[in-house]
Amino acid sequence: MSALSLSGITKSFGAMSVLKGIDMKIENGEFTVLVGPSGCGKSTLLNIIAGLEPPTAGTIEIGGRVVNDIAPKDRNIAMVFQTYALYPSMTVRQNITFGLECRNVPKGEREAAVTRVAALLQIEKLLDRKPSQLSGGQRQRVAMGRALVRDPLLFLFDEPLSNLDAKLRVEMRMEIKQLHQRIRSTNVYVTHDQIEAMTMATRIAVMHQGEIQQFADPDTVYNRPANLFVARFMGAPPMNTLPARIETAAGVVRAVIGQGDAAVALPLPATFAAQTGREVVLGLRPECIAEEDRRFGHGGERVTLELPVEMTEPTGAETIVLARLGGERALARVSPDVRLQPGDRGRFALDMRRVCLFDPGTGALIA
Amino acid sequence: MLERATSDTMPAWGRLLAHVVVWALGLAFLVPFLVVVLNSLRTAQEIAQGSMIGWPENWAFLNYSEAWSEFCVAQTCTGLQPFMWNSAAVTIPATIVSTLLGAVAGYAISLWRFRGDTWIFGLVTLGIFLPQQVRLIPWTFVLRDIGLINTLTGLVVIHTIQGMSFTTLFCRNYYVSIPQDLMKAARIDGAGFFRTFFRIVLPLSPPILIVTVIWQFTHIWNEFLYGVTFTNGSQQPVTAALIGLNAAIADVPQYGVQSAAVVLAALPTLLVYLFGGKYFLRGLTAGAVK
Numbered sequence: 001m002s003a004l005s006l007s008g009i010t011k012s013f014g015a016m017s018v019l020k021g022i023d024m025k026i027e028n029g030e031f032t033v034l035v036g037p038s039g040c041g042k043s044t045l046l047n048i049i050a051g052l053e054p055p056t057a058g059t060i061e062i063g064g065r066v067v068n069d070i071a072p073k074d075r076n077i078a079m080v081f082q083t084y085a086l087y088p089s090m091t092v093r094q095n096i097t098f099g100l101e102c103r104n105v106p107k108g109e110r111e112a113a114v115t116r117v118a119a120l121l122q123i124e125k126l127l128d129r130k131p132s133q134l135s136g137g138q139r140q141r142v143a144m145g146r147a148l149v150r151d152p153l154l155f156l157f158d159e160p161l162s163n164l165d166a167k168l169r170v171e172m173r174m175e176i177k178q179l180h181q182r183i184r185s186t187n188v189y190v191t192h193d194q195i196e197a198m199t200m201a202t203r204i205a206v207m208h209q210g211e212i213q214q215f216a217d218p219d220t221v222y223n224r225p226a227n228l229f230v231a232r233f234m235g236a237p238p239m240n241t242l243p244a245r246i247e248t249a250a251g252v253v254r255a256v257i258g259q260g261d262a263a264v265a266l267p268l269p270a271t272f273a274a275q276t277g278r279e280v281v282l283g284l285r286p287e288c289i290a291e292e293d294r295r296f297g298h299g300g301e302r303v304t305l306e307l308p309v310e311m312t313e314p315t316g317a318e319t320i321v322l323a324r325l326g327g328e329r330a331l332a333r334v335s336p337d338v339r340l341q342p343g344d345r346g347r348f349a350l351d352m353r354r355v356c357l358f359d360p361g362t363g364a365l366i367a
Numbered sequence: 368m369l370e371r372a373t374s375d376t377m378p379a380w381g382r383l384l385a386h387v388v389v390w391a392l393g394l395a396f397l398v399p400f401l402v403v404v405l406n407s408l409r410t411a412q413e414i415a416q417g418s419m420i421g422w423p424e425n426w427a428f429l430n431y432s433e434a435w436s437e438f439c440v441a442q443t444c445t446g447l448q449p450f451m452w453n454s455a456a457v458t459i460p461a462t463i464v465s466t467l468l469g470a471v472a473g474y475a476i477s478l479w480r481f482r483g484d485t486w487i488f489g490l491v492t493l494g495i496f497l498p499q500q501v502r503l504i505p506w507t508f509v510l511r512d513i514g515l516i517n518t519l520t521g522l523v524v525i526h527t528i529q530g531m532s533f534t535t536l537f538c539r540n541y542y543v544s545i546p547q548d549l550m551k552a553a554r555i556d557g558a559g560f561f562r563t564f565f566r567i568v569l570p571l572s573p574p575i576l577i578v579t580v581i582w583q584f585t586h587i588w589n590e591f592l593y594g595v596t597f598t599n600g601s602q603q604p605v606t607a608a609l610i611g612l613n614a615a616i617a618d619v620p621q622y623g624v625q626s627a628a629v630v631l632a633a634l635p636t637l638l639v640y641l642f643g644g645k646y647f648l649r650g651l652t653a654g655a656v657k
Contacts, residue, residue, distance in 0.1 A: 050555060072554045077555065081548045083548045085546065088571060098556050102557035
């Protein structure tokens with residue numbers, strides 16, 4: 001029995017179709033992140049799961065029970081909002097217990113539940129304060145406390161970290177992940193931040209234009225993106241996507257990028273032989289293009305090339321280099337020790353083991 | 368910032384001019400009231416010998432006790448006192464009930480959202496733009512049919528229902544600034560319509576409730592047309608009774624006592640404004656959630 005099962009969920013506002021048939025099964029204890037650019041329908045989908053909005057069509061099951069006609073309060077869910085949505089006139093304690101109070105839980109049990117949650121989130125000292133007396137991070141914790149106190153089947157998070165500053169966001173990200181590892185809750189987490197998705201999720205659903213582009217574990221989404229949208233959305237900087245032609249000569253499979261003198265031929269693993277003769281889009285993560293002496297942690301498919309450098313962006317930990325590969329722009333991530341200047345020709349090592357090939361027409365992953 | 372800059376750069380004569388204009392306007396508004404207050408402390412004789420404008424020579428505080436409890440209004444010599452109580456008996460319940468109903472209606476329209484809510488809001492606030500005279504005859508039929516002609520209860524009903532146009536407008540405009548996420552959180556927590564209202568929305572409401580209470584109190588207390596149309600004799604509110612007082616003493620001008628009666632009748636709204644005015648101004652500019 002899945003914790004959450006969605007089948008054929010659609011949602012239209014008038015003529016505008018926001019969700020175009022979402023199917024999804026989430027097992028107990030999974031941390032699922034719905035990620036996508038703004039307007040992709042991820043928040044609408046979360047509201048539909050919560051029961052705050054009805055779907056136009058489709059079935060929602062929570063814990064094996066169809067909940068389409070069940071009110072949010074009876075769906076056995078809890079939600080954490082981007083704006084925290086703490087009740088301003090209530091103390092932290094009252095905020096946390098309000099849901100229990102609405103369910104007529106006896107006072108003794110409520111007190112015990114607050115004590116448990118406050119200890120879990122280390123907010124014991126804040127219980128008698130009003131939300132206006134709390135910092136952003138503290139409010140975030142209280143909002144989580146309000147969700148945790150009811151011990152629901154499903155936790156829904158609607159961009160809960162977007163209102164925090166960068167440093168606090170990283171801290172809270174770790175805390176949420178740790179909390180999940182500790183209590184093994186089933187989480188559905190909406191964000192537009194692909195780093196949050198990569199770091200926290202056990203499975204990521206990448207959404208775009210009302211459809212799920214890929215629903216897989218972070219490693220697969222990152223290394224084997226289902227299509228060009230996912231390839232370009234996940235990862236910062238995004239995956240290089242270069243038009244290429246697959247050729248086989250003297251038993252060596254090669255991808256040829258660019259035309260004439262500028263053309264570069266990259267040897268590919270033999271498994272790509274089936275694609276010979278095809279026009280493709282070659283996808284290569286920026287970290288697969290590095291300084292010449294880099295070892296990629298495996299033996300084969302390492303190529304070294306000399307490429308013209310157009311621009312560099314030192315970030316401290318590494319330097320992002322904009323180079324020309326067969327006339328196409330490609331990003332590389334090199335060690336900060338490598339001092340390259342615009343106009344230089346640098347020598348780079350390419351990790352061909354992690355190449356992805358996409359169909360230029362449909363954008364789908366082909367190999 | 369902009370205002371600050373202009374006042375800093377404004378030449379001295381300009382500032383002087385601004386002060387003169389403000390004081391002149393203030394005086395123009397206050398002079399009539401001042402004349403009434405001064406006359407309320409002069410004897411009838413003093414006013415008759417001199418003019419309507421003058422400083423009291425023998426402070427006639429007795430004018431007030433006479434106006435309060437002795438003076439005759441339309442053949443009953445009980446002073447203004449019973450009519451003041453009438454006004455209070457109309458104003459206080461009508462203010463409280465219309466404010467509470469307006470708060471619930473404004474909450475339902477702004478935060479609970481239902482099909483046709485904007486239409487209902489439009490209809491309710493349309494009441495603000497209907498002149499009183501237009502509503503006079505319909506109210507006559509309604510009060511006759513429910514048997515409340517010439518009763519204070521009838522006036523309470525009128526002021527409660529008509530007041531809701533304003534109170535709903537005020538509260539709705541205040542509540543729209545409450546974030547929808549708060550309502551979503553309440554729904555997931557399992558709070559229904561009234562629990563959400565009483566536990567979450569109402570505790571955020573004091574600024575706007577003070578505004579509506581002051582507004583309603585002032586308007587209902589000062590209201591004259593319905594009072595004089597639908598009630599007579601001992602059932603009149605004080606605004607209507609003041610006219611009777613005027614008529615009763617037409618042969619001997621008792622300007623001192625009349626002025627005292629006017630000041631007494633105006634006192635409750637003046638006090639409400641003096642003590643609540645700053646909350647009124649603050650509430651008009653306040654948002655629901657900081």
